[in-house]
Amino acid sequence: MPHHVPKEIRYNFEYERRLKACFIGAGGHAYRNVYPTFRYAPVDLVAICDLSKDRADGFARVFGAERTYTDHHAMLAAEKPDVVFIVTSYTKDGHVQATQLAKDVVEAGAHVWMEKPTAASRAEVEELIAVSRRTGKNIMTGLKKTFFPAIEKLKDIVAAPEFGRLTSLVVRYPQALPAPDKRGDLVAMQSVIDHIYHPAAIISFLAGEIERASFEWAEPTGATIASLKFKSGAIGALHFSAGQSMGGPLERVEAIGEGSHAVVENGVKLTHYRKAKLPSYGRASSWIQPEESATLVYEPEFSLGQLYNNNMFTLGYVPEVLHFCEAVLEGRAVSKGTLETALEIMKLYDFYATTPHGVAAAI
Ligand SMILES: NC(=O)c1ccc[n+]([C@@H]2O[C@H](COP(=O)([O-])OP(=O)(O)OC[C@H]3O[C@@H](n4cnc5c(N)ncnc54)[C@H](O)[C@@H]3O)[C@@H](O)[C@H]2O)c1
Numbered sequence: 001m002p003h004h005v006p007k008e009i010r011y012n013f014e015y016e017r018r019l020k021a022c023f024i025g026a027g028g029h030a031y032r033n034v035y036p037t038f039r040y041a042p043v044d045l046v047a048i049c050d051l052s053k054d055r056a057d058g059f060a061r062v063f064g065a066e067r068t069y070t071d072h073h074a075m076l077a078a079e080k081p082d083v084v085f086i087v088t089s090y091t092k093d094g095h096v097q098a099t100q101l102a103k104d105v106v107e108a109g110a111h112v113w114m115e116k117p118t119a120a121s122r123a124e125v126e127e128l129i130a131v132s133r134r135t136g137k138n139i140m141t142g143l144k145k146t147f148f149p150a151i152e153k154l155k156d157i158v159a160a161p162e163f164g165r166l167t168s169l170v171v172r173y174p175q176a177l178p179a180p181d182k183r184g185d186l187v188a189m190q191s192v193i194d195h196i197y198h199p200a201a202i203i204s205f206l207a208g209e210i211e212r213a214s215f216e217w218a219e220p221t222g223a224t225i226a227s228l229k230f231k232s233g234a235i236g237a238l239h240f241s242a243g244q245s246m247g248g249p250l251e252r253v254e255a256i257g258e259g260s261h262a263v264v265e266n267g268v269k270l271t272h273y274r275k276a277k278l279p280s281y282g283r284a285s286s287w288i289q290p291e292e293s294a295t296l297v298y299e300p301e302f303s304l305g306q307l308y309n310n311n312m313f314t315l316g317y318v319p320e321v322l323h324f325c326e327a328v329l330e331g332r333a334v335s336k337g338t339l340e341t342a343l344e345i346m347k348l349y350d351f352y353a354t355t356p357h358g359v360a361a362a363i
Pocket residue numbers: 024025026027028029030049050051052055070072087088089097101115116117142144194
């Protein structure tokens with residue numbers, strides 16, 4: 001089954017069955033990128049809860065919710081939703097507010113879609129796995145990068161027999177790691193926990209579980225380069241490129257097979273260098289490859305008012321919400337953004353938090 005399956009998108013009001021939904025959190029990211037996905041999802045937003053009544057009321061006016069609350073327990077008891085979306089932030093001591101909220105929601109009988117990070121420790125993710133299994137309710141984390149069309153297509157390229165095995169993977173993402181004496185402090189590590197979910201989700205999606213890793217650290221910027229060995233036998237590098245310009249594309253993913261490779265630049269431009277012969281060395285007058293081995297380049301057009309060239313789709317926001325809603329409507333478990341993937345990501349987080357640079361560690 002390919003990962004990249006283009007869909008005909010339905011508008012919210014065209015669905016015959018919609019899920020009764022509540023939302024916890026009326027913050028900036030949710031306003032920009034999560035509530036707007038409901039225009040294209042089978043969701044009937046009935047109520048919003050935020051600690052600030054003004055924000056909840058403002059969001060309800062804009063996004064069409066009927067009621068607002070400042071206490072999520074009161075909302076869950078009164079509304080009895082099918083699903084709850086949680087987009088909150090951090091406690092003062094660096095814990096993830098959504099972790100406890102997700103537990104409260106599934107205990108109240110609803111499925112959860114939550115933003116990353118899922119939690120601030122492996123033990124907390126394991127608790128969520130236990131409560132999700134006991135209640136039979138999904139807890140999905142919005143690992144948006146595994147829903148980018150370019151990354152889904154890259155996964156399909158890597159899985160195709162012509163690519164050979166995935167032998168190495170290099171991911172660049174601008175992130176700083178604090179000084180060694182701060183790496184056990186959740187507040188100092190907040191930016192790492194907030195962002196590691198993005199590149200780690202791509203790495204886990206494409207290459208599976210990591211077996212062993214080590215990293216080097218650049219003191220002036222906090223940049224790191226980690227060398228990874230995957231259980232599959234593949235090798236990889238995760239470059240946390242703090243210090244790069246914020247004025248250009250931030251990210252790059254390069255997957256190498258056996259005689260072919262593919263690159264995703266800036267999340268949208270995918271180049272597939274197919275298996276090809278080197279033109280005869282010292283003699284060939286042209287680099288142009290025959291069509292069957294020519295390079296394939298995929299990038300969106302930005303002329304038409306399409307869905308696919310809107311960040312709701314290029315950045316995976318609608319697809320990740322649809323994945324959740326479809327699983328709930330069909331009574332099955334989600335297969336992306338799972339708690340098991342969150343656990344793998346937290347193992348990588350623990351590696352950075354606890355392993356001195358220059359030392360190899362089992363993951
Ligand atoms: N995937 C992405 O592209 C992406 C981008 C940005 C942020 N995020 C994630 O989104 C989340 C929110 O980020 P933000 O910048 O919008 O934060 P924010 O601080 O603007 O919003 C958080 C909101 O949650 C509310 N809240 C907290 N606890 C609550 C509770 N118990 N009940 C009700 N409301 C509560 C706060 O009042 C606040 O309005 C973070 O987890 C962040 O990592 C993801």
